[in-house]
Amino acid sequence: MISANGWSRRGLLAGASILTAAGTAAAKEDRLTxxxxxxxxxxxxxxxxxxxxxxxxxxxxxxxxxxxxxxxxxxxxxxxxxxxxxxxxxxxxxxxxxxxxxxxxxxxxxxxxxxxxxxxxxxxxxxxxxxxxxxxxxxxxxxxxxxxxxxxx
Incomplete structure (x- = not known):
């Protein structure tokens, strides 16, 4: 999920919370795959x-x-x-x-x-x-x- 500031949160289901700087275009591209x-x-x-x-x-x-x-x-x-x-x-x-x-x-x-x-x-x-x-x-x-x-x- 991309927050308002462009950061994404990944790994929540695995018990880890990793923040990565990701642009919304890259996140949208990831979702398309x-x-x-x-x-x-x-x-x-x-x-x-x-x-x-x-x-x-x-x-x-x-x-x-x-x-x-x-x-x-x-x-x-x-x-x-x-x-x-x-x-x-x-x-x-x-x-x-x-x-x-x-x-x-x-x-x-x-x-x-x-x-x-x-x-x-x-x-x-x-x-x-x-x-x-x-x-x-x-x-x-x-x-x-x-x-x-x-x-x-």
Whole structure:
């Protein structure tokens, strides 16, 4: 984070507080090399649609600035429905978006998947291009600790 006087504070999560003199242009440039993680934990169609819109709009926003932004949509809890081949109402937009944005990835919480499979007594198929991560919320935190921005859809 850049303060009003142009100093940045890094290392707070690691327990260290290091102040460095950094111009805002350098700090902005650093942020452009990271990514954005979008968490979806709802199976409401309009919320799932927001995750798709956010992904497309962010990719375009940064492309217009000449920057390539990594984007990962993480589905957790009821939000796993977005990447379920048997339930998602958005299969076509998801596939099309993923094909058009190579810097976009989809992750589903394996823990939420196991819980849903046990509750529904079915094996849940994933859409093409979706990956499993052990814990969706853990994935979000891991990415934030690496400097990724967080958006809750």
């Amino acid at each position: 990271e990514g954005v993680v979008i968490l979806i934990d709802s199976n409401e169609p309009y919320v799932m649609g927001h995750a798709i819109s956010y992904s497309a709009n962010l990719a375009k926003h940064f492309a217009d600035k000449g920057a390539k932004m990594l984007i990962e949509v993480v589905a957790n809890g009821k939000g796993i429905d977005i990447f379920r081949a048997d339930k998602t109402p958005l299969i076509e937009p998801l596939v099309t978006l993923r094909q058009s944005l190579p810097s976009l990835s989809y992750s589903m919480c394996a823990s939420s998947k196991v819980i849903a499979e046990a509750k529904e007594q079915v094996s849940i198929p994933l859409i093409a291009g979706a990956n499993l991560v052990p814990f969706g919320i853990g994935r979000v935190v891991d990415l934030q600790l690496k400097g990724w921005a967080y958006i809750h859809a």
